[in-house]
Amino acid sequence: MIVTGEASGDLHGANLIKAVKARTPDAHFFGVGGPGMAAAGCEILIPGEQLAVMGIVEVLGHFRVIWNSFQKLKKILHDEKPAALVLIDFPEFNLRLARQAKLAGVPVLYYVSPQVWAWRRGRVRKIAAVVDSLAAIFPFEPELYQGQDIHVEYVGHPLLDEFQLSQTQGDEGLREPSSELCLPADKQIVGLFPGSRRNELRYMLETLVATAELIHDSSPNVHFLVPIAESLERESVTSHFNASLPVTFVDSASVDIYHVASRCDTVLTVSGTVTLQVALAGTPMAILYKLAPLSYAIGKRLVRVDHIGLANIVAGKRVVPEFVQDEATPDKLAAEIVRQLNDQDYANRIRTELKIIPQKLGSPGCSGRVADMLLDLISQKGH
Numbered sequence: 001m002i003v004t005g006e007a008s009g010d011l012h013g014a015n016l017i018k019a020v021k022a023r024t025p026d027a028h029f030f031g032v033g034g035p036g037m038a039a040a041g042c043e044i045l046i047p048g049e050q051l052a053v054m055g056i057v058e059v060l061g062h063f064r065v066i067w068n069s070f071q072k073l074k075k076i077l078h079d080e081k082p083a084a085l086v087l088i089d090f091p092e093f094n095l096r097l098a099r100q101a102k103l104a105g106v107p108v109l110y111y112v113s114p115q116v117w118a119w120r121r122g123r124v125r126k127i128a129a130v131v132d133s134l135a136a137i138f139p140f141e142p143e144l145y146q147g148q149d150i151h152v153e154y155v156g157h158p159l160l161d162e163f164q165l166s167q168t169q170g171d172e173g174l175r176e177p178s179s180e181l182c183l184p185a186d187k188q189i190v191g192l193f194p195g196s197r198r199n200e201l202r203y204m205l206e207t208l209v210a211t212a213e214l215i216h217d218s219s220p221n222v223h224f225l226v227p228i229a230e231s232l233e234r235e236s237v238t239s240h241f242n243a244s245l246p247v248t249f250v251d252s253a254s255v256d257i258y259h260v261a262s263r264c265d266t267v268l269t270v271s272g273t274v275t276l277q278v279a280l281a282g283t284p285m286a287i288l289y290k291l292a293p294l295s296y297a298i299g300k301r302l303v304r305v306d307h308i309g310l311a312n313i314v315a316g317k318r319v320v321p322e323f324v325q326d327e328a329t330p331d332k333l334a335a336e337i338v339r340q341l342n343d344q345d346y347a348n349r350i351r352t353e354l355k356i357i358p359q360k361l362g363s364p365g366c367s368g369r370v371a372d373m374l375l376d377l378i379s380q381k382g383h
Helices: 007-023 035-039 056-061 063-080 091-104 123-130 159-173 198-218 234-238 257-262 274-281 293-302 310-315 330-342 344-354 356-360 366-380
Strands: 030-033 043-047 085-088 108-111 133-136 151-154 188-193 222-228 247-251 266-270 285-289 322-324
Touching: 007 030, 007 035, 007 085, 007 159, 007 366, 030 035, 030 063, 043 063, 063 091, 085 091, 091 108, 091 123, 108 366, 133 366, 159 257, 159 274, 159 366, 188 198, 188 274, 188 330, 198 222, 198 234, 198 266, 198 285, 198 330, 222 234, 222 257, 234 247, 257 274, 266 274, 266 330, 274 285, 274 310, 274 356, 285 310, 285 330, 310 344, 310 356, 322 330, 330 344, 344 356
Parallel strands: 030 043, 085 108, 108 133, 133 151, 188 222, 188 266, 222 247, 266 285, 285 322
Antiparallel strands: none
């Protein structure tokens, strides 16, 4: 069984499934995921986008769907006892499922460690109590689990495999960038990356659109590029944009996100894994982060990090600007993007700083290392 509720987790899960099947062709995966995992051969019992909600208030509003999904998976764990349970990120749901796997005698591999370094460090002991093996994607994570009864390996970051593949494909990954994306050659290209969750659209899409209008007012020579995640309905994004705004929409399923980012002069993006993808492409960006006011007020008291964006967290410093909650106004965001467009010295400094990030993410081959961990775990537990 394999479970993730995030678009990034679907990507990592798909690559893991391929790596396991390359070693054990008759392996069968089923569980919670998205189109990427389905294409890799996973039997999707529950679409991941049904569970992909961030923020305490938002989760409460979605509780019935989440509860019913959990009960379905819990029953399968106890009744069918799969060879192993693979959990990818999505900690609030997945750690509860790990507890059920432990009770059912099913070994657990957790891929993409819960961010205990950001908040609730006391969870380390609770994680060790219900997880057998943990694949850590940041080099500073294994030491957090020292002294605990859990096998932890630093496997590198899974995006490096995806990025390496993107680089070897070259323009084929975009199917001729200029024609496929229909981007005008004489315009500055601004990427607007709205995320992959429905409630990201709810709290941030209007701000993105208002910012785009301000950018276009002050810099008419811009054209906007908006990738739409597979987990979202196209209309849920396109309907918010005024017809007078020059925008190209592209489906993430058909176009490599690294090529999309590399075609942009700058990107305004929501927080999340996408900030690392843009960073690997080397494109200057600004990060936007907004939640329901109550969710943010609660989270602010719990989270202990200096940065919101993964790109800055990995770099260990503020490489790209972040605009969080009340600071994320269209005026401030537009001013930052216009500066990145017009001040080449400033934009080039950001490009130079972004080169730190791939150096800190380890080496490619993450999916294969996690596949080996999974097969070793199954072998050790006698399944």
